[in-house]
Amino acid sequence: MIGQIGAVFDLFLLLIAAVFALAGFVKGVIGLGLPTVSMGLLAVALPPAQALAIVIVPAIVTNIWQTFVGPYLLDIVRRLWPLMLGTAIGIRAGADLMTGPYAGYGTVVLGVLLVIYALLGLSQRRFHLPQIHEKWLGGVVGVVTGVIAAATGVQVIPSMPFMQAIGMDKDELVQALGVFFTTATVVQAFNLTEAGLLSAATTLPALVAMAAAFAGMFAGQALRSRMNAEQFRRWFLIAMLLLGVYLAINAWRMLG
Numbered sequence: 001m002i003g004q005i006g007a008v009f010d011l012f013l014l015l016i017a018a019v020f021a022l023a024g025f026v027k028g029v030i031g032l033g034l035p036t037v038s039m040g041l042l043a044v045a046l047p048p049a050q051a052l053a054i055v056i057v058p059a060i061v062t063n064i065w066q067t068f069v070g071p072y073l074l075d076i077v078r079r080l081w082p083l084m085l086g087t088a089i090g091i092r093a094g095a096d097l098m099t100g101p102y103a104g105y106g107t108v109v110l111g112v113l114l115v116i117y118a119l120l121g122l123s124q125r126r127f128h129l130p131q132i133h134e135k136w137l138g139g140v141v142g143v144v145t146g147v148i149a150a151a152t153g154v155q156v157i158p159s160m161p162f163m164q165a166i167g168m169d170k171d172e173l174v175q176a177l178g179v180f181f182t183t184a185t186v187v188q189a190f191n192l193t194e195a196g197l198l199s200a201a202t203t204l205p206a207l208v209a210m211a212a213a214f215a216g217m218f219a220g221q222a223l224r225s226r227m228n229a230e231q232f233r234r235w236f237l238i239a240m241l242l243l244g245v246y247l248a249i250n251a252w253r254m255l256g
Contacts, residue, residue: 015045016205017212020058024213027062028220030233032156032177034213035185039153040114048106049059049098052153052188053197056225058210059185062217066178068115076176079166081160083138083145090146091187097151099195107251110152114244117156121237127165134166140198146184150191 023037035055041050067073077084129137145159163176188204192198 005043009102013205013208016054016209017107020212021216024058024062024216024218026216026236027213028217028222029224029227030236032160032174032181033236034062034217035181036114036117036154036156036240037156038209038213039110040247042129043107043110043181043247044230047103048110048151048153049103049192049195049197052098053192053202054205054209055078055153056185056189056192057202057206058149058213060182060189061210063178063182063185067182068173069178070175072172072175073179076172076179079134080138080180082135083142083162084180086139086142086144087146087149087155087159087180087184088142088187089149090143091150091184091191092146093172093195094147094150095144095191097147098153098191099197102151105251106151106254108212108248108255109148109152109249111244111246111248113148113152113154113157114240114242114247117154118237118241120161122234122241128167129162129165130131132171138166139163149184149188153188155181158244177242 019038019041020034022041023034026033038055038059039048039051042054042131046054097103141158141162145157146154148157149155159180163173163180168176189198
């Protein structure tokens, strides 16, 4: 019996390593995707709250690294503080959504969000937001993003379209994603700690996830200049679309 439990745990760690190596690779190539990919894949086998407890540490560490790679940090904080503050408020306000009575719907919502995220990316539609509306709308978008993140662990809707719409260039946007996701994941860590989901039991899976994520990320960065990043992004979004459909339908059937 003990041997069977150990074998299952080893298989679980192998699954985590594979998921985070892939998620890190995606992040290395296109600059984002680690929480989205890892949450989506882990949700096939785990509830969102348990998946996020594993995702949170590698997400924080990799995003902190991304935050300081670039010269735009002060400008990003100046422009995005309403978005980040609103997101923090939304995450804290929705602290019970992932562990409370409606937690069972989290995987359904996560699947729907992955579909929306993929469709927005595949459409390649670009919005433009006049600078005069940037601050107040950033706060509103942040609160909505925070509530969704509290329920699903995914922080890209509607924050990603907003950051694309305010006119950042490519390198600034990549650094801005690091700053924003660092803020959001740190606040989510408070929610998980209060819920008792961050404990010594998650230490080893988190360390395996972090090592695999960095390995994948460095591999993705090394191959970025040698591959068609746009084509890779397209297939990545198609995969996220199919995964989202599967998660939403399967979770809805289980609730029924």
